[in-house]
Amino acid sequence: MLEIIQEYWLLLLIGEYPHGKLGGLAMTLIISFVSLIVTFPCAVLIALARTGKPGIIQSIANGFVHSVRAIPLLMLIFWAYFAVPMIIGFPIDAAFTLIVAIVIYQTAYLGEIIAAGITGLPKGQREAAAALGLGYIPTMFRIILPQAIFNVIPGIVNQLTTIIKESSLGSIIAVSELSYVMLQVNSNEVTKPLQIFGILAAVYFVLCFALSQATNWLERRISSRRTGQVVVEAVA
Amino acid sequence: MIEFQNVSKWFGALQVLRDVNATVAKGTTTVLCGPSGSGKSTLIRTVNRLEPIQQGKITLAGLDIYAKDIDVNVLRSGIGFVFQQFNLFPHLSVVENVMLPLLRIRKQSRAQARPVAMQMLERVGLADKAHSLPADISGGQSQRVAIARSLILKPEVLVLDEPTSALDPEMVGEVLKLLRELSADGITMMCVTHEMGFAREVADRIWFLRNGTLTFDAEPTAFFSDDAHHDVRNFLSAVRKNH
Numbered sequence: 001m002l003e004i005i006q007e008y009w010l011l012l013l014i015g016e017y018p019h020g021k022l023g024g025l026a027m028t029l030i031i032s033f034v035s036l037i038v039t040f041p042c043a044v045l046i047a048l049a050r051t052g053k054p055g056i057i058q059s060i061a062n063g064f065v066h067s068v069r070a071i072p073l074l075m076l077i078f079w080a081y082f083a084v085p086m087i088i089g090f091p092i093d094a095a096f097t098l099i100v101a102i103v104i105y106q107t108a109y110l111g112e113i114i115a116a117g118i119t120g121l122p123k124g125q126r127e128a129a130a131a132l133g134l135g136y137i138p139t140m141f142r143i144i145l146p147q148a149i150f151n152v153i154p155g156i157v158n159q160l161t162t163i164i165k166e167s168s169l170g171s172i173i174a175v176s177e178l179s180y181v182m183l184q185v186n187s188n189e190v191t192k193p194l195q196i197f198g199i200l201a202a203v204y205f206v207l208c209f210a211l212s213q214a215t216n217w218l219e220r221r222i223s224s225r226r227t228g229q230v231v232v233e234a235v236a
Numbered sequence: 237m238i239e240f241q242n243v244s245k246w247f248g249a250l251q252v253l254r255d256v257n258a259t260v261a262k263g264t265t266t267v268l269c270g271p272s273g274s275g276k277s278t279l280i281r282t283v284n285r286l287e288p289i290q291q292g293k294i295t296l297a298g299l300d301i302y303a304k305d306i307d308v309n310v311l312r313s314g315i316g317f318v319f320q321q322f323n324l325f326p327h328l329s330v331v332e333n334v335m336l337p338l339l340r341i342r343k344q345s346r347a348q349a350r351p352v353a354m355q356m357l358e359r360v361g362l363a364d365k366a367h368s369l370p371a372d373i374s375g376g377q378s379q380r381v382a383i384a385r386s387l388i389l390k391p392e393v394l395v396l397d398e399p400t401s402a403l404d405p406e407m408v409g410e411v412l413k414l415l416r417e418l419s420a421d422g423i424t425m426m427c428v429t430h431e432m433g434f435a436r437e438v439a440d441r442i443w444f445l446r447n448g449t450l451t452f453d454a455e456p457t458a459f460f461s462d463d464a465h466h467d468v469r470n471f472l473s474a475v476r477k478n479h
Contacts, residue, residue, distance in 0.1 A: 122321075131312055131315075131386075133313030134341065
């Protein structure tokens with residue numbers, strides 16, 4: 001195992017960069033981070049639309065969530081990678097395609113988690129904000145979302161680790177992220193799949209575990225400022 | 237100041253307010269009482285449009301509050317509203333709860349709003365709890381903070397929905413004391429409560445509701461006299477049994 005790491009560590013970390021494309025762990029981190037950063041605000045908007053007044057916006061949001069939930073992520077990736085370029089007439093970068101697919105997919109799931117946080121708050125919170133004369137935007141962004149998001153942190157962490165793991169699907173459309181690089185190493189070495197995929201599993205574990213630990217720490221920090229609230233231990 | 241004209245309201249098929257006609261004069265305190273489910277909370281919640289009405293008219297200082305050109309948020313910021321369950325925002329400290337309307341509605345800076353909020357907290361006797369979180373103070377203190385928050389925009393009307401019903405008995409006194417002071421200061425107050433001692437002492441008018449109908453509207457002396465409506469007498473004897 002050590003000799004594999006010794007031989008391929010640079011490839012694992014940054015792919016063929018600077019002689020070729022950036023890849024490996026760096027690419028996995030970039031895809032995960034960008035997906036995460038873009039997904040979060042999209043999910044908040046979907047959650048607001050789903051929990052808001054019935055109307056055209058809510059119907060669109062409902063349709064979006066129900067459609068995305070009913071199809072596999074892999075199919076979404078195939079669509080974005082093979083079908084969209086045919087429709088628009090020019091090829092799209094594979095990594096970009098992957099990020100778009102993950103964002104669309106995770107927006108539906110993360111949106112549902114945040115929506116659950118919003119509907120789970122006592123009705124009195126919204127009434128109190130209304131009685132003070134606060135409009136919709138300050139009510140949601142100052143009163144409801146800060147509490148709702150805090151209450152569903154464990155669910156959010158689950159989705160964030162899922163994003164990291166889903167970035168491995170990029171290997172199917174030749175995004176040179178960590179799994180893709182390890183597949184290449186495996187075809188070079190042929191006889192050492194146990195070691196190679198062992199390393200791959202360990203790296204994903206470290207990434208996801210570190211993320212859930214970091215969020216646990218953040219959650220404890222926030223809840224120590226909000227003593228008396230129920231502290232929900234992250235299960236992710 | 238506040239006038240209810242033929243106000244009726246339904247929750248689906250259930251009529252919860254029936255043709256209510258009544259007036260609250262400026263600077264007076266009106267106590268609403270009646271058995272549970274009588275519509276008293278619903279009635280006061282119509283004053284700031286937390287509950288819409290289906291029939292009738294409510295005017296505040298002569299303005300029809302359901303008129304199309306009324307901005308509901310402006311209307312609400314002119315009416316302090318206090319809930320039975322306090323409804324403080326648990327993620328904000330006591331002073332931040334009180335400051336919030338100044339920051340978000342009056343668009344003041346924190347530097348402008350903080351001293352005003354501190355002054356209000358002093359008035360309700362909680363300046364020393366300014367930086368505590370709602371979870372760290374008692375029920376009575378929470379309700380005083382909620383009252384401070386509802387008064388921070390200097391509303392002309394203060395509406396209270398059973399402000400002491402969720403409190404432990406030993407904390408009721410501190411809230412009622414504050415309400416007595418506010419009433420004496422001349423704010424127009426509507427308060428749903430079962431505290432009959434408070435009603436007798438502070439109210440200018442007492443309204444009694446039963447099944448959504450305002451069956452009795454009188455001064456406290458008439459309300460507590462033996463000549464009061466038999467519904468009122470039955471209610472009072474039931475309340476006394478529990479106290």
